[in-house]
Amino acid sequence: MLTLRRTLPGMVMIIVSLVILYQSLLIQGTEQLNPAGGGFLPGIIAIVLIICGIVTLINDLKKQVVEKTDEQKEQAFSKSDYFLIFSYFIFIVFYVLSLSFLPFLISTTLFLIISIFLLKGIKWYTNVIVSIVTVTIIYFLFSQLFNIVFP
Amino acid sequence: MEFLQQILIPFFDWELLILVAAGTLAGIFIGAIPGLSVTMAVALLLSLTYSWDMLPALALMLGVYYGGVYGGSRAAILVNIPGSPASVATSLDGFPMSQKGEAGLALFLTTIFSFVGGLVGVLVLASAAPVVASFAVQFANRDYFLLAMLGLLLVGNLSNGTVAKGLFSAGAGIVIGLIGMDPIGGGSRFTFGSLQLMNGVDFIIALLGLFGMSEILYQMRELKRQGKPVEFKKMIIPPLRFILKFLPLSMRVSILGVLTGALPGAGGEIAALLSYDHAKRSTKNPNRPFGEGAHAGVIAPEAGNSAAIGGAMIPMLTLGIPGDAVTAIFIGALFIHGLQPGPMLMAQSGDLFWVMVGSSILANIFLLIFGLMVVSIFIRIVTVPKQILLPIIAVITVIGSYAMNYSLTDVYWMLGFGLIGFFMKVHNFSVAPLVLGIILGPLIDTSFRRAYMSANGSMPDFLTGFVTNPISLILTIVIAFTIFSQTPIYKKVKQKILPKKQQT
Numbered sequence: 105m106l107t108l109r110r111t112l113p114g115m116v117m118i119i120v121s122l123v124i125l126y127q128s129l130l131i132q133g134t135e136q137l138n139p140a141g142g143g144f145l146p147g148i149i150a151i152v153l154i155i156c157g158i159v160t161l162i163n164d165l166k167k168q169v170v171e172k173t174d175e176q177k178e179q180a181f182s183k184s185d186y187f188l189i190f191s192y193f194i195f196i197v198f199y200v201l202s203l204s205f206l207p208f209l210i211s212t213t214l215f216l217i218i219s220i221f222l223l224k225g226i227k228w229y230t231n232v233i234v235s236i237v238t239v240t241i242i243y244f245l246f247s248q249l250f251n252i253v254f255p
Numbered sequence: 256m257e258f259l260q261q262i263l264i265p266f267f268d269w270e271l272l273i274l275v276a277a278g279t280l281a282g283i284f285i286g287a288i289p290g291l292s293v294t295m296a297v298a299l300l301l302s303l304t305y306s307w308d309m310l311p312a313l314a315l316m317l318g319v320y321y322g323g324v325y326g327g328s329r330a331a332i333l334v335n336i337p338g339s340p341a342s343v344a345t346s347l348d349g350f351p352m353s354q355k356g357e358a359g360l361a362l363f364l365t366t367i368f369s370f371v372g373g374l375v376g377v378l379v380l381a382s383a384a385p386v387v388a389s390f391a392v393q394f395a396n397r398d399y400f401l402l403a404m405l406g407l408l409l410v411g412n413l414s415n416g417t418v419a420k421g422l423f424s425a426g427a428g429i430v431i432g433l434i435g436m437d438p439i440g441g442g443s444r445f446t447f448g449s450l451q452l453m454n455g456v457d458f459i460i461a462l463l464g465l466f467g468m469s470e471i472l473y474q475m476r477e478l479k480r481q482g483k484p485v486e487f488k489k490m491i492i493p494p495l496r497f498i499l500k501f502l503p504l505s506m507r508v509s510i511l512g513v514l515t516g517a518l519p520g521a522g523g524e525i526a527a528l529l530s531y532d533h534a535k536r537s538t539k540n541p542n543r544p545f546g547e548g549a550h551a552g553v554i555a556p557e558a559g560n561s562a563a564i565g566g567a568m569i570p571m572l573t574l575g576i577p578g579d580a581v582t583a584i585f586i587g588a589l590f591i592h593g594l595q596p597g598p599m600l601m602a603q604s605g606d607l608f609w610v611m612v613g614s615s616i617l618a619n620i621f622l623l624i625f626g627l628m629v630v631s632i633f634i635r636i637v638t639v640p641k642q643i644l645l646p647i648i649a650v651i652t653v654i655g656s657y658a659m660n661y662s663l664t665d666v667y668w669m670l671g672f673g674l675i676g677f678f679m680k681v682h683n684f685s686v687a688p689l690v691l692g693i694i695l696g697p698l699i700d701t702s703f704r705r706a707y708m709s710a711n712g713s714m715p716d717f718l719t720g721f722v723t724n725p726i727s728l729i730l731t732i733v734i735a736f737t738i739f740s741q742t743p744i745y746k747k748v749k750q751k752i753l754p755k756k757q758q759t
Binding site for chain 2: 112113117120121124127131139140141142143144145146149150152153155156157159160163181182185188189192193196197199200203204212215216219220223224225226234238239242246250251252253254
């Protein structure tokens with residue numbers, strides 16, 4: 105498990121580079137080694153990227169498994185951090201989805217009120233006031249000054 | 256004297272004057288709020304001012320650029336959280352000064368010397384850019400390829416994290432920049448058969464995702480970490496003699512800042528750190544040891560990072576190569592308005608250049624005025640709760656990415672880039688090389704292939720060109736040295752030479 109986690113960045117780098125290499129070979133088609141072709145430079149870059157991936161992989165494996173200091177532990181993301189971050193990301197996706205069938209003003213006000221509520225620590229009346237004022241400012245600033253047509 | 260007239264245009268044109276002022280003020284606040292970055296703000300403005308004329312749009316963006324770099328030090332001094340990477344060095348002595356009750360003095364000194372550094376930067380820009388441009392006309396395709404590669408290499412090396420990860424970011428960025436139709440051959444590249452990808456990936460969308468959304472996600476876990484501001488009453492104005500004492504130091508670090516900024520890929524962050532280091536070495540009797548609130552320790556990085564802005568604009572305007580992430584966005588802005596950044600820009604639209612110089616001077620003047628006037632608000636701004644700030648930034652980022660083409664598809668792309676950027680940050684990959692790669696990718700690709708074709712497609716001719724042409728030769732040597740300096744052999748050689756020097 106630990107080895108898998110340590111080698112993850114290097115592995116992803118190598119897989120991404122291999123996809124790029126494969127795609128550049130597809131572009132080049134018959135003339136594999138013509139530098140003027142569209143796939144030659146990306147191909148070279150893909151090879152460099154593979155080397156970078158291998159270097160990272162080796163470096164990560166070489167690292168001794170040392171006991172993490174308290175500061176490092178604080179730096180690392182915990183499971184609950186990830187949970188919060190991804191649930192919030194999905195919430196943003198829902199907000200963008202809602203823009204296609206709800207008017208901008210309503211969906212944005214709702215989004216702000218619910219997010220500030222979910223993130224905790226702010227009094228509910230401050231929340232409502234801040235949300236409504238922000239949406240109003242954003243709406244007028246962007247529609248008047250930047251001529252943006254809202255969805 | 257025609258250029259003097261053009262410099263003065265923004266001073267007398269009401270629209271430009273107000274826009275520079277508004278931009279600078281907004282920039283100071285954006286910079287002062289930890290979590291809002293200048294790059295993100297300028298990227299947003301580019302998408303929002305899409306329908307504007309070019310000069311007003313550039314004036315607003317320049318104001319935000321100068322104001323933002325300056326504003327970052329407010330949070331660094333008051334709550335010890337640098338508002339932007341460029342003000343990391345300022346917090347080293349700025350916050351200790353505040354703890355000793357000198358917050359007012361620190362704010363005053365940084366304001367004055369940001370102004371001084373910014374002006375030196377503009378002066379160097381105005382005098383050096385025309386010279387560089389006239390020289391750059393001789394650059395061939397091969398040289399552009401080399402220069403762009405050098406920029407990416409430097410970013411990859413200087414960014415935090417390991418070199419391999421930095422280079423990987425840069426390379427992946429180039430490939431993302433190449434997605435879409437091949438401008439020379441006409442075929443499709445990396446589109447995976449999707450028609451939508453034929454137009455390529457819009458780099459502003461990528462920027463908003465990589466710098467905006469990813470930052471929001473990354474800061475989610477810091478909701479509870481809130482900076483506690485220091486006690487601070489009002490700004491302290493020291494006697495003139497006290498300020499003049501630091502003038503020589505500020506001049507030296509300003510020049511250092513301009514030079515660092517002018518290097519493709521090295522921006523205000525590195526300029527500030529180098530300036531701080533220089534001040535530490537050259538100040539003989541600091542009022543306090545460095546790191547405990549030395550006055551020179553806040554002056555040097557602020558003068559340096561402000562001066563770096565002028566420096567970063569030199570390669571952008573003369574060669575079309577961005578000095579940092581923000582100037583990369585400026586290049587995008589010029590492209591959108593139908594201009595080709597590069598040596599011909601100065602020849603064809605010289606007035607644009609001088610108006611930009613004028614706007615920069617104006618932005619510095621407003622920076623001084625606002626910086627000295629609105630001090631008391633800073634303390635409130637730097638402590639805005641993240642719970643309120645992050646959702647608001649999320650909304651603005653969503654609107655910004657939507658406003659480009661009025662399409663929700665773009666917003667989903669932006670969210671995707673946000674997720675990529677988040678994972679990159681978690682695993683210590685730096686985002687800046689990726690962005691520079693996306694922007695420079697097409698230039699690297701076309702100039703490489705044109706250079707090969709202009710060598711009549713013969714490999715030996717093409718390769719000898721790198722060492723026979725003087726410009727190419729210099730660039731090749733610099734690139735070779737940059738790569739070499741990362742190898743273990745270089746470190747061994749350095750170790751052998753350096754101890755001897757220290758002994759003598």
